[in-house]
Amino acid sequence: MNQKAKEPYLEIQSGKTPTTIVWHARGNQGAVGASAILTSLIAELAEKGEYYDATSAPIFGAAKEGEPIRVYNRISKDPIEVFYTPTELDVIVIVDPTINRGILTQGAHKNTVYLINTNKTPEEIARELKLGPRRVVTVDATGIAKKELQTKRSHPNTTILGALILIFPFFTLELMNKIIETTYEEKGHKVVSTNQNAMIRGFAEAVEFDGRETDIPWEENTPPKKLAWYDILPGASIPATGNFSANKTGTWRTERPILDLEKCIHCLSCSQACNDDSILTRFGTDGLEKVIGIDYDHCKGCAACVTVCPNKAIHMVPETETK
Amino acid sequence: MNDKKYVILPGDGNLMAATAIVHADTDVVAVYQITPSTQVSEHIAEKKRTGEFAGEVRVLHGEIEAYTACYTASQCGARVAGPSCSQGLLYASELLHAMPGARCPIVILAANREVSAPINIHAGHSDVMPFRDSGAVMFFAKNAQEVYDFTLLAFKIGEDKRVQLPVWVNYDGFEISHTTVINKILNEQGVKELREYLGTYERPCSMLNMEHPHATGGLVLPNAFMEAKYALVQAMQNVPKVMEEVSDFYSKNFWPVHSFVEEYELQDAEYAIITMGSRFGTVKEAVKRARANGEKVGALRIVSFRPFPVAKVRDLLDGKKAVAVLDRSGVYGSPMSPLCENVAGSLINMPFGSPFVRGFVDSLGGRVLTVEQVLEIIQSLKHHERWNDDVRSTWVGVEKGDTI
Numbered sequence: 001m002n003q004k005a006k007e008p009y010l011e012i013q014s015g016k017t018p019t020t021i022v023w024h025a026r027g028n029q030g031a032v033g034a035s036a037i038l039t040s041l042i043a044e045l046a047e048k049g050e051y052y053d054a055t056s057a058p059i060f061g062a063a064k065e066g067e068p069i070r071v072y073n074r075i076s077k078d079p080i081e082v083f084y085t086p087t088e089l090d091v092i093v094i095v096d097p098t099i100n101r102g103i104l105t106q107g108a109h110k111n112t113v114y115l116i117n118t119n120k121t122p123e124e125i126a127r128e129l130k131l132g133p134r135r136v137v138t139v140d141a142t143g144i145a146k147k148e149l150q151t152k153r154s155h156p157n158t159t160i161l162g163a164l165i166l167i168f169p170f171f172t173l174e175l176m177n178k179i180i181e182t183t184y185e186e187k188g189h190k191v192v193s194t195n196q197n198a199m200i201r202g203f204a205e206a207v208e209f210d211g212r213e214t215d216i217p218w219e220e221n222t223p224p225k226k227l228a229w230y231d232i233l234p235g236a237s238i239p240a241t242g243n244f245s246a247n248k249t250g251t252w253r254t255e256r257p258i259l260d261l262e263k264c265i266h267c268l269s270c271s272q273a274c275n276d277d278s279i280l281t282r283f284g285t286d287g288l289e290k291v292i293g294i295d296y297d298h299c300k301g302c303a304a305c306v307t308v309c310p311n312k313a314i315h316m317v318p319e320t321e322t323k
Numbered sequence: 324m325n326d327k328k329y330v331i332l333p334g335d336g337n338l339m340a341a342t343a344i345v346h347a348d349t350d351v352v353a354v355y356q357i358t359p360s361t362q363v364s365e366h367i368a369e370k371k372r373t374g375e376f377a378g379e380v381r382v383l384h385g386e387i388e389a390y391t392a393c394y395t396a397s398q399c400g401a402r403v404a405g406p407s408c409s410q411g412l413l414y415a416s417e418l419l420h421a422m423p424g425a426r427c428p429i430v431i432l433a434a435n436r437e438v439s440a441p442i443n444i445h446a447g448h449s450d451v452m453p454f455r456d457s458g459a460v461m462f463f464a465k466n467a468q469e470v471y472d473f474t475l476l477a478f479k480i481g482e483d484k485r486v487q488l489p490v491w492v493n494y495d496g497f498e499i500s501h502t503t504v505i506n507k508i509l510n511e512q513g514v515k516e517l518r519e520y521l522g523t524y525e526r527p528c529s530m531l532n533m534e535h536p537h538a539t540g541g542l543v544l545p546n547a548f549m550e551a552k553y554a555l556v557q558a559m560q561n562v563p564k565v566m567e568e569v570s571d572f573y574s575k576n577f578w579p580v581h582s583f584v585e586e587y588e589l590q591d592a593e594y595a596i597i598t599m600g601s602r603f604g605t606v607k608e609a610v611k612r613a614r615a616n617g618e619k620v621g622a623l624r625i626v627s628f629r630p631f632p633v634a635k636v637r638d639l640l641d642g643k644k645a646v647a648v649l650d651r652s653g654v655y656g657s658p659m660s661p662l663c664e665n666v667a668g669s670l671i672n673m674p675f676g677s678p679f680v681r682g683f684v685d686s687l688g689g690r691v692l693t694v695e696q697v698l699e700i701i702q703s704l705k706h707h708e709r710w711n712d713d714v715r716s717t718w719v720g721v722e723k724g725d726t727i
Contacts, residue, residue, distance in 0.1 A: 061544065224546070229553040235398075235425040235489055236551045237528040238538040 030157030059299035066252030080084035122209030132218030148198040163203025253301030263313035270305035328513035336499035341366030343474035353392035360434035363406035386411035388416035397427035409436035423458030428481030445689020573604035593619030608698035645707035682716035
């Protein structure tokens with residue numbers, strides 16, 4: 001049992017009402033992996049004799065990197081035989097607080113615990129996201145992961161797992177260390193140790209806040225209008241064409257490319273590498289095409305431009321730091 | 324009608340299919356030739372050369388390409404026909420399932436042939452059965468005349484705003500596709516009247532409607548997928564009414580046509596034999612001989628397999644002691660073949676008890692079903708009490724196989 005938690009947040013309940021967790025993240029932030037690690041943890045506990053069962057189920061749209069995704073965990077002392085998406089959630093993990101607000105409070109009840117990846121204080125973020133009077137745990141997982149893992153893109157998943165020990169007291173640092181080792185073994189010793197360090201820091205630096213007695217506002221989520229079969233056009237066709245630009249894929253971005261025009265040599269390599277045609281160019285008076293900026297409405301933040309730039313004129317900045 | 328609207332044309336199923344495609348003023352025919360439906364495209368190409376056919380004929384590099392062309396042309400608002408069969412249908416199966424969902428009223432002419440392996444070019448319904456639940460309307464013709472009739476009906480039924488679904492005209496390979504019989508086709512006056520009735524195809528959500536263009540092929544996620552597919556259920560429910568209207572017009576103005584079921588000596592029968600396609604003649608012959616010996620037996624042919632004429636089958640078979648279903652599609656590890664499943668499914672929960680149902684698999688790969696074999700099946704119907712503990716389909720005429 002860890003010493004840090006003031007009170008144990010959650011005990012695993014019986015099979016009829018399994019403990020449910022949702023991870024709100026964007027593609028490629030490692031939420032699916034973290035959720036699977038959680039399931040491996042339960043498997044480890046099950047091996048020790050105490051019978052536990054767990055599931056980890058991701059839900060994706062059509063796109064991958066950057067698109068908001070959800071991953072659902074169920075944990076129970078009895079065998080889990082259901083596969084539907086849980087409607088009541090005990091823990092809501094927000095890996096990326098830039099995801100549309102409405103969905104984040106979906107399924108929350110009065111004892112729901114939020115675990116949020118942010119560098120703000122728990123109360124600050126709870127008020128900003130209108131999470132209501134609930135318990136909130138925050139950890140600056142993006143910042144910690146960036147420092148510890150030394151990777152180009154941020155992978156906050158293992159850091160958040162560390163903070164999760166606070167919520168589930170039956171997870172221990174020792175157990176978490178072991179699972180991270182077995183999960184990342186193939187990627188080498190360095191990956192294992194850096195992820196373990198990130199996880200420990202996540203546990204140590206997590207901040208708790210009990211907001212149940214406060215007046216933090218609650219944003220009611222209005223469910224979208226349900227379509228009847230006759231509302232859908234024949235063959236599910238769309239009564240407009242050539243409107244792909246209306247799909248603002250810029251909201252999927254976790255990191256933003258910043259262009260330094262003083263360094264830019266206008267080689268247009270970035271323009272060719274861009275998957276979303278988001279490098280804005282214009283023909284100058286000399287008849288040559290010049291880079292003038294980046295279309296943030298459609299840039300998904302894939303950093304392909306950063307990779308190809310021969311003069312290091314573009315660098316990525318986390319989206320949370322640009323506001 | 325007094326004035327004659329037809330001429331006599333001796334021809335096989337493929338010629339009749341091609342003639343119907345031309346008479347219906349089809350815009351696009353896209354094919355990759357495959358035995359036994361090759362001659363459809365050959366006849367159309369010939370009619371294109373002589374100027375009789377005004378539409379486009381495209382021979383592409385494979386069935387998946389041919390049906391993609393059909394699919395796209397239909398989405399642009401063209402009247403489309405696509406002849407193929409067997410391996411060709413399987414190769415293009417992705418498109419054949421997409422057509423109903425995208426609401427493309429393409430007429431698919433399938434000269435039914437068995438599927439590999441072992442490879443076989445002769446008749447059998449195993450090629451069309453994988454598509455029975457794709458959401459398309461399906462006719463099974465009994466002769467070349469019906470291939471012509473159903474192809475003309477198919478365009479009108481499929482393109483009706485209440486339906487908007489592809490229509491399959493299935494005809495047995497070689498037995499219908501290559502057997503020349505004497506047929507009636509519409510003469511100049513008849514074709515003129517028919518084309519007036521068919522009109523031009525007006526697609527509700529066309530890609531090429533310049534004032535209101537539509538995009539197609541969008542993604543539908545769990546929140547609306549069932550609703551999008553439920554539209555097909557609704558469209559399928561409208562088919563019988565439309566089918567009745569269209570066949571009424573055809574019967575009144577040209578000549579009679581069976582569009583749901585065809586019955587033979589069924590009224591006072593105690594036993595019934597049910598089948599589809601070209602073998603109905605054999606069954607009728609056997610029933611005729613059995614009747615001469617005082618047997619109370621009748622025959623029923625399912626004409627529109629999709630939508631399955633449930634109400635008609637229930638009505639016609641109510642009170643029968645036992646029915647035998649002769650299906651030209653093999654099943655392995657399943658209690659019943661596709662046709663038998665549908666007949667048995669139509670007969671469940673009847674207020675005064677359902678007839679006994681027994682499935683038979685016959686005539687696969689062009690094997691001949693003899694009148695004697697059908698007579699034997701009729702005899703076996705009398706011992707239906709013994710079927711209690713066995714619902715397997717019996718394979719007819721298999722050397723040293725099960726006995727009836």
